[in-house]
Structure formats: structure tokens, C-alpha cells
Amino acid sequence: MPELPEVETTRRGIRAALSGRVVTGFELRQHRLRWPVDRALVRELRGQRVRDVRRRAKYLLIELERGTLIAHLGMSGSLRVLPSGTPWRPHDHYELQLDSGRGLRFNDPRRFGSLHWSTGDPLGHPLLAGLGPEPLERDFDGDYLAGRARGRRVAVKQFLLDQRIVVGVGNIYASEALFRAGIHPRRAAGRVSRERYQRLARAVREVLEEAIRQGGTTLRDYVSAEGTPGYFRQKLFVYERAGEPCRRCGTTIRRVAQGQRSTYFCPSCQT
Ligand SMILES: [Zn+2]
DSSP states (O other), rough: OOOOHHHHHHHHHHHHHHHTTBEEEEESSSSSSSSSSTTTTTSTTTTOOOEEEEEEEEEEEEOOOOOOEEEOOOTTTTEEEEETOOOOTTTTTEEEEESSSSSEEEEOOOOOOOEEEEEEOOGGGGTTOOOOOOOOEEEEESSHHHHHTTTTOOOHHHHHOTTTTTSSOOOOHHHHHHHHHTOTTTGGGSOOOOOHHHHHHHHHHHHHHHHHHHHHHGGGGGGGGSOOOOOOOOOOSSSTTTBOTTTTTTOEEEEEEEEOOOOEEEEEEET
């Protein structure tokens, strides 16, 4: 599943190809994505210039002159820039065609992706309103986490996955960040000290930035017809390593279920 680093890498990969270009057409082959795509977009988008491509949480915001396309990659989606006339493949659902002779093509076998059009402030769209801060921005730090955690009995891992607390920290990155910060995933959020939250905020930033750096090496894949953008493999300390020795202390990594998801941790390094 595309996580925040993949979405950010997609943004960087497609931004240069889109910014400043004029939309010459929008082809919609499958409007039944996670939510139905508005067929009126076929007429609405034509003639508008792309101002910028931004990101909020795992949504890409393609800013046009009269509104913003809000695109989500879902579980299995990818966006790529292709030369116009590239044959449609199975699971290609829409293409935003540009005056450069290229198009932004969306492929998604499982169709959990989505595309919305917003003519107001996109950050106020129901999908985006109420989301917590971005983990890579300045307002996300240990003091913020400690403040939000005060008195909370929910496990710190669940707390970190809550999109109202911070966006885009998926299961892999939550497990890895808690390991780096030495915090047991089942500890109550309200019982983690401010100092440890400072370590945790730094660790979250580190694991995401490392993944984005790794993604940088795949950037050309977003503007070529060959291959499919892959998901990033970084060196993982605990995620999907149950039964293997901790890279730091040798203790066997354990797996537990939390909220129907697997959590991996080292019982010696994390307390
Ligand atoms: Zn360990």
C-alpha cells in the first residue's frame, strides 16, 4: 500500500511534468473508484492550467485555475506521466492530458483510489478537514505529542496511527519509529514522558525522510513508460521480522496484534 513516502515521491515525480501545463483533455475510462468520479470533469478540466502539485496526508492536490483535483492512490494505485497515445493497459482508469503531449495516467487494480474536484479551499474538503499535522512539518514535535497524549490510555502505537493526531504514519513507520525511540508499542500514550515523545517525533521524521530519500532513486520511473513505480524497501529493524534477532541487542523480535494490525517490537530495547 502506498504510504506517505511513496505519495510524496509521486508528487515530486509528477510535479515538474504538470506545473504550468494546460489540460487538453480528461479521459475517464472507469468512474467507479472508491467513490464515483464526477463525469462532468471531462468538460470541466479542459483548458485549465496546472498551477502546482501539493500533498496533504496521503492525498495529492493538483491545483488548477478553477479548483483542485484531490487524488488518492488507495491500496494499489499509481500515477505516472506517459507520452500521449500510450496504449491503455488493464486497470488504467483515467488520464489527465496535457499540452506537452504527455498525460498523467492512473492505474489501480483494486480501485480503492479516488479522485475528487474541489472548487473551494481543498484543505477544507470533508476528506481533509480534521486531519492532524504533517509529520515532516515544524508543528509536529515532542511537545505537541505530549500535549495530545495527556491522560490518554490508548496504546501509543494506536495513538500514532490516529490521523487526527498526525497524518501519514502507517503501520511500518509506526513500528519502526517506536523501536528507534525505545518505546513499547503497548504503553499507554499518556504514560510516555515528554523526553521520549521528543525522541519519537524525531524518529518518525527520520524513518519517513529515509524512505523519501530512497524513493528519490526511483523518480525517473514516474515519467517513463517502462516499469511501475515500486514501493521502497529500507532497512527495517522490527517490521515483519518476528522470530529474528534484534539488530541492536539480539533479543528475538516479537509480533502482537493491535487493532487488527500486526505490531513488531523488541521486548528488550522497547519499554
Ligand atoms: Zn533489541
